[in-house]
Structure formats: structure tokens, C-alpha cells
Amino acid sequence: METTYSPAPETKGAEAATSGAERLLLAARAAGAEICFANPGTTEMPLVAALDVVPGIRAVLGLFEGVCTGAADGYGRMTGKPALTLLHLGPGFANGIANLHNARRARTPIVNIVGDHASWHLPYDAPLTSDIHSLARPVSGMVRTIESTADIEGDTVEAFQAALKAPGSISTLVFPVDHQQHPAPSSASAPGLIASPRRFDESRVEAVAQMLRSGKRVVFLLGGGALSERGQRAAGRIGENPAVRFFSETFPARTERGGGLPDIDRLPYFPEKAIEQLEAADAVVLVETIAPVAYFGYEGLPSMLVDERRLTTLADVTECGEGALVRLAQVVGSSGRETGVSPSRYAIPDCALDPALVGKVLSNALPDEAIVSVEGGTCGYPFVTASASAARHTILTNTGGAIGQGLPVALGAAIACPQRRVFALQSDGSAQYTIQSLWTMARERLPIVMLITSNRRYGILQTELRRAGSVAFGPQARALTELDDPAFDWPSLAAGYGVPAVRASTTRELEAALDQALAHTSGPSLIEMVLA
């Protein structure tokens, strides 16, 4: 147990007291905050001014709050550290909820700062007044209003503490503007930030080892830190046992892939397929993930994809799945040989694009240490299948199903990892929810490569309508799932936000566009991939 927090430094003399806004930023900076994804309004102006007084916290402006919260998610997934968001009262917070929902499912640490009316003005129910706690609770592990200037430092430290506590969560601090403005003391008794390293349970390792020695057919389901390079390499060694199979969560927050790692498939999305995979096993072992549940409920199919009696936990979501896998690999005495997939390139025919070819062309193009934010099934699944043999890369997926997540997460990842190339493989429908991301990418000169799958429909909804038995769509159902009237002109939209863009319809065009985008290092590029 170590203390990583030092009391906020007193940077000013007696005549220029530290404001509440400055006090919060000092405490946040001391707790490790380096970035603030902001869409402020009138009630956050003291915090805006304080960002120029307190050094070390970079402010990044989003045109829409969902861009800010999604970027904080991407940043947190890549760094393990909470970004700040700065949001404007209840309605501003509300615009950020969808991507906070995704971040909550990803267990990403985030600290939201939400300005509010002056505490004495709140009872008068001015137009922008709303119940921020009611809005924040569904996505926040901790919600607190800072009730006085004396509480600012302690509340901030607690917010970081809560966000960082394994497995990671979202803290929301509501900060009335009068407390931002007034002088705020530094408390000698402010609690320190306590780092608690993740551990694993040796007895669980032994129990699973026993299972493997007994010859049981075992499926491992990996999430969280179990999908690190080290975790996957350990899985590869355990996987020398032919009775063992590994899957990752269907929508992992972050997974390493390619560059010689084993090919760990995602658990299938539709319950029939997932059940088929899991039923073949005598036991399903959870490693930093929860029991698999059907994404949606379908009549005649169960919600729980595995019978509880066949479930075993090697590491729960608060524990260290990576360490547990490494130990298990030692215990079961595998040879230590690598069982990874050797990197290789796909031979690509010169033809029109389809999802499988998009996946292969992108896999071929990935530079080492790329980050790929994947949203949308059309090209997402084929890409992940293809990319096992790509160069080493990190994949970030939509963990919570609230769409409009892929572009902001790519933005946050690019801020977090300026040395790595970031790609956003993104469906057209979902891209529209947070299209404003393009502007912040251009403004921050982030060399993100966006690949927009242009199929001009909500593909998943048409699939679901067919599953529900609507084979012939009526005109309104068709209108509610088609995006072709008018079709988006992606190069125009990108130009509107200062992002260069091209359109690609064939494999050769896509390859050329990727070459060009990778050569463009001073800002983002967009490629509209037109599928037939």
C-alpha cells in the first residue's frame, strides 16, 4: 500500500488566494490528471480560467459532450488513468451519458466535473436547473455535489480514488459555480490516494489446474487485463492442451492482437453461436470477466449463455487475470513454446470491396503498434478475424452498445499515445452520432485514419428485423433502417471539419488511400469505403 498523492502545492501568496476551481485542478493534477476533455458553459467559466493558472492539465475542446466522454474512455483504456471531463450542468452531462455508459461497461476510470448553478441560485429552478444526480447515477460509481470550498480537495481525491479502485469506474463531481469562484483552502488532512495493486487467488489457480489435469474440456473466457500481451502469451502456453479453448469477451475494452500472439477469437454475438461454442466444454473459466449473457433476449433462447454449474472463476474483474494466467501456465507445466500466429500478408485481388477484403487490406496496412478502434459489425468482425496475422496492434471495441463510440475513443487513444498510429474502423450509421469528433481530431492535429464503412443502412437492424420474422419490410420499416436517401457524402462532411478525405470502392483504391493516409502525419484523414 503506497501513497501516490501529495498535498496540493501552495503556488500563490496570501494576497492571491487559490480559487475553488484552481484547488480542484491542483488536487486532480496531484492525483495524476493530465487531460481534460471539455465542453464548458457559463457555470464552468472559473474552471476554464483556472486551466490557464494550474499547470499540467491540457484542455481539449469537443463540440459535443459525447465526444468528450468517449475520448475520456479511449484515453483511460490506453493509459489506465482517469481523464477529466468538463461538462455543463444536467443537459451537458446528459449529452455525454451514452459514451459514459460504454465507459462504465469497459470499466474505464473517468472523473467528470459538472458545473452547476451557484448553490444559492439552485432553489430558484432557473431554466438550466435539473436533477444531475438522477442523470449521473446510472453511469457513475460515485456521484457527489461539492458542498463547500473546504470539501473540494477531499472530494476530488475521493473521486479519483473511487475511479481507480479495481476494476475501474466513473466518478461524477457536481461543482457549483460559487464554490469554483471563492478562495478554497488546502486541507492538511485531505486523504491521500491509495494505490492497491491487483492480485490473484492461488487457490483458484490450483482448482483450474486440477481441472485441466483431469482432462476436462475447458473454455476460457478472457476480459480486462487478461487480454494483455503477457496474458495472451500465457493463454497460448495453456492452449497447448488440446482440450482447452480460449475466447475473449465479445466486446473487450482493450485487446492486444497480431505480432505473433495467439489467435484468440471473440465469443460470438448471437446467442445460438455462442452457446454452441460454450456447450462443447465441461467447464467455462472466467478470467477478469463476468458470466456471459446474451446481448439481447430472444424468445426460446436463454439469457445466461452458460449454466451456472459449469462456471468457474479464475480471476474476477477486480483481480489480476494476467497474473493468474501466467501462474496457471507455470503450474500446468506447458512446454513454454509460443503458439502464436506468425505475421503474414494476405494476397489481395484487384476487385470491388467487400467486408472480408476490407478486413484483410487493413490488416496488411497496419504499422507496428497501431491502435484500432472498431465500431460496427459490418467490417468489424471480418477485420478482427483477419488481424490475427497482422503486425502487433491494440483493438478497442464498443463495450456497452451505445453507438457513436468509435470515433471519440480513437480520438482519446490518439491523445494518450502520440507515438502510435490510430485507426477508426467505423460504420456509417454509428459514426453519425458523434460526427463532431472530426473537428477535434483536426484541431489537435491527430494523425488518425478513419475508415468509414459506407453501406448506407443500419445493417444490424435489418438483420434483427429478419430474425423477428419480418422478411418483407414495409415502407416505414425500410425507411427506418435505410440511410440512402440522401446518402452521406463523407468527403464533404470531412472537408466541413477540415479533414482531408477520399472515397475507395476497390481494393486497390483502398490500399492507395491507406498509403496516402499513413503518409499524412500532421492530422487526421478519412476514407469512405463504398461497399456494393
Add this chain to the structure above:
Amino acid sequence: METTYSPAPETKGAEAATSGAERLLLAARAAGAEICFANPGTTEMPLVAALDVVPGIRAVLGLFEGVCTGAADGYGRMTGKPALTLLHLGPGFANGIANLHNARRARTPIVNIVGDHASWHLPYDAPLTSDIHSLARPVSGMVRTIESTADIEGDTVEAFQAALKAPGSISTLVFPVDHQQHPAPSSASAPGLIASPRRFDESRVEAVAQMLRSGKRVVFLLGGGALSERGQRAAGRIGENPAVRFFSETFPARTERGGGLPDIDRLPYFPEKAIEQLEAADAVVLVETIAPVAYFGYEGLPSMLVDERRLTTLADVTECGEGALVRLAQVVGSSGRETGVSPSRYAIPDCALDPALVGKVLSNALPDEAIVSVEGGTCGYPFVTASASAARHTILTNTGGAIGQGLPVALGAAIACPQRRVFALQSDGSAQYTIQSLWTMARERLPIVMLITSNRRYGILQTELRRAGSVAFGPQARALTELDDPAFDWPSLAAGYGVPAVRASTTRELEAALDQALAHTSGPSLIEMVLA
């Protein structure tokens, strides 16, 4: 251990039983619903299919839920009838909250239908599960989950009843997908929709008449239906008394203006100015509005803009302010002469655009019976000042302060009033929050004329920073309030959504652009107004 399997699906009879989704739409149609602003997902597919079975409800697709809820607000303000929205679980609802916040402040009737997981799937906390009630409560007068197929009809009628009850509010029905799918009975005992006409209180009219007869200086503050043509004409007659002055709410949901109506100013936004106007009066009389409160709290200034002892209510927000004004005009025995402003045209110099000139050029261009959705102060205030002498028009403003309201409200108004020309006078920063509105306007061929004030900054925030004493902005404060790096290319953004657009920097260019836009009747047009 309980079974995780759902009940077996019921087989439909040869006569094809009415599904729950169809039952809800039938009940909504009977209650007056004609339109559904929809952004559905998997859990709303039975409702999507039902829209093709139940006649009479037009589905309009939004690419983002804030477009749908804002459009429902615009539609409700123009028709007095609730539109349906169709939203996808908690995160989809959350994306619609900001404009529901505005609609709540406008007292617009709306009925939200939010699909949810199958009732038997909910306990398993699948990725898209969230606490929808907690999200919905801050913006909804009624929130209810439909608990069984037998409740669908009754719950729907109650939702409409609640939404339509004076002064108007938002109802949110959470509709699990299994209840949408299963056959649902029609209940003979379902409650009917009860119309309750608004009334006013004669004794209050007499009390205010007494005040006027006694020679008191009286300020009337008008909101809601008091801002109808009839209400304003009555105000004009009462206003022959030189001791009387009229203001509208600062952000009225709907006000008629021009075409010979009296020039009723909006109560100023900043509290000092508002207090100055109100302090001159012996009494402030409320007509379908609430006691005026400062938009934000500023140290040293009160929250309540009028001392409670000087407040009198002629009609509260549930009553008929229009009727009360008409009766008062009769009682105080005014001459009946009209005191309206005669329509006239401004002489416009040939020069660069500024906000005052934009207001005048637009006033000149308005055809009779235009609707103008105004969001953003830069050109909004000058336009409203100028438009007293324009042709008769209706103004819709941002009632709740959650920005991103103007374009969707224009969209909803255009759906509601296909015979009237709709304008959106919109600031650039706020337009970005719901930029996806353009696509639905193009798709629905709505001849809306969008005028985007391009000043490439959050003007109000710079004003507020200055008020807070930050005369010299630091680099981060500047970055968080400037939108010039990169500047939006509005014609490109519009083209991306299939909307023709031009740029205007001078008065003559703006006049020509407005002529062209008005001649274009088969869809929307956008004019970027570049201010120096």
C-alpha cells in the same frame, strides 16, 4: 435455481392477433398521435414493423436522438399535440435528454416510447441495460414501464392524458420488447382521453383591473398562450394606458410577432437589465408564466428578479392567459383601437454583415406566416428586435438553455406546418450539437431555410468570462471558447447531408441567398452568414 428460459412464444391465430406494438400504436393513434420521430434499435423492431400495420402514424428517422426529441418539441409547440418519439433503451433516451429538457421548459406535450430488453432478460444486466427511470425522471412528468400486455392500452392513454394536461408535459413509456411482440388485448375498460379546456379566474381579472384603475405602474409578463395573436392584441388595447408595459418571457416557447401586432419586447437576459425594467413598476403581473428568475446566479445580484410582494398572477401556467387578457381589455374599457406596429421594410445599405443588419434583412425577407426558430444570441436578439415590423410570423426560442435545439425544432415545426415557410436562425456553435438534423430535413424534403451565424466562437462564453473578470484570456481559455481552428466549412457540411448551401458576407449577398432559398421549395437550404 430458476429457469433462464423465456416462456414459449405464443402462436398467432389464423386471424393474426394484434401485437403489443400494434396495440400501443392503435391507442396512440386514437389519442391523436400522427407522427413518430424515431431512432430505433433492436429492442424496438416490433414497433418498427407495427408502423407499417397500423395506419396513420408517419415515421420520421433521425440519425441522432436529440434530433428526434427536438423535432417532437417543435411539432408539439406548433400543433399542441404530442408527437411520439421512438428511442433505444437508456443510452438512446439519454441522447434525447437535452432537447427533452428544453421541451419540459417549453411545457410541450411529448410521449416518448423507449424500447427495453425483454422483461425476463432485464435481470441479467446485458451490456445495454441501464436505469431508464433514473434517466427519464428529470425530464418527464410521467415515467412508467409497461409491465404486461394487458397494460399497454391503458398506459398509453394515461401517457397522453398526462402529456396533454395543462400546462403540458412529457410522458415516457418504457416498453419491454417481449410485450411488444406478444398478442395484446384491447380493454373495454381502457380510460378515454379527457379534454380539459383552460379557464381563467374572473376575480384575478378584477383585481388587476382595480390595480390599473388606481393608476399603478404595472408591468405584464406574458408566456404560453398569452403570446397568441389574440392575447397580444388584447395586450395592445390594455397598453393604451401609459402606466402599463408588456414583456414576454425572455425565452418564450412560441410567440406571434409582426403583421400589425404590438411590439412586445422580451425581458432582458442579464439580470441587471431585467431588474431595471421591472423595478420601474409598482406591480408585476404574470400571465401564463412563472415569477422571473435570473438565468444564472451572479454574486451581488438576486436570483428573483422581482420582489414577491410586487408579484400578482393574472393567469398561472395551467390557466388561459389569452382569455384573461381579452377579458381584462374589456373590463378596463380600452378604446379597442389597435396599437400594433405597421409592417414596413428596412432600408438596407450595401455593406458587410453585422448582427443588426442580419436581423433587418431577415425581417424584410419573411413571407407571411413564416415560422422562425431562433437559437443563439448573436443574431437572435437583433432579429427579434427588428421583426416587430415584419410580416406576421411565429418565433420559437430555446426555452431550457440546452443548446442544439434550434435545428430540430425547425424540423418539427416544418413537419407540423407544411403550408408555412420555416427558418432556423442559428448560431454556429449550437448548430453543431444536432447537425444531423440537416439529413432528416433533406430526406423529408422540408423547405427549411437555415441561416447559420458564423462567428467562429462561443460568443456567450466570452461574454461570461469577461463578466467574471477574465479580461485577458489565457491560451486554454481562448482555445475553449474559439471555434476558428479549423473554421467550419458550412457549405461542405451541408453538401455532406444533401443540402444546397451558399455563403454570404454582405447584405446584398444575404438578400440574394434568401431569394434563392425561398424559391427552392423542394427541400432545405443553408446560408452561412459570415460575420466579421
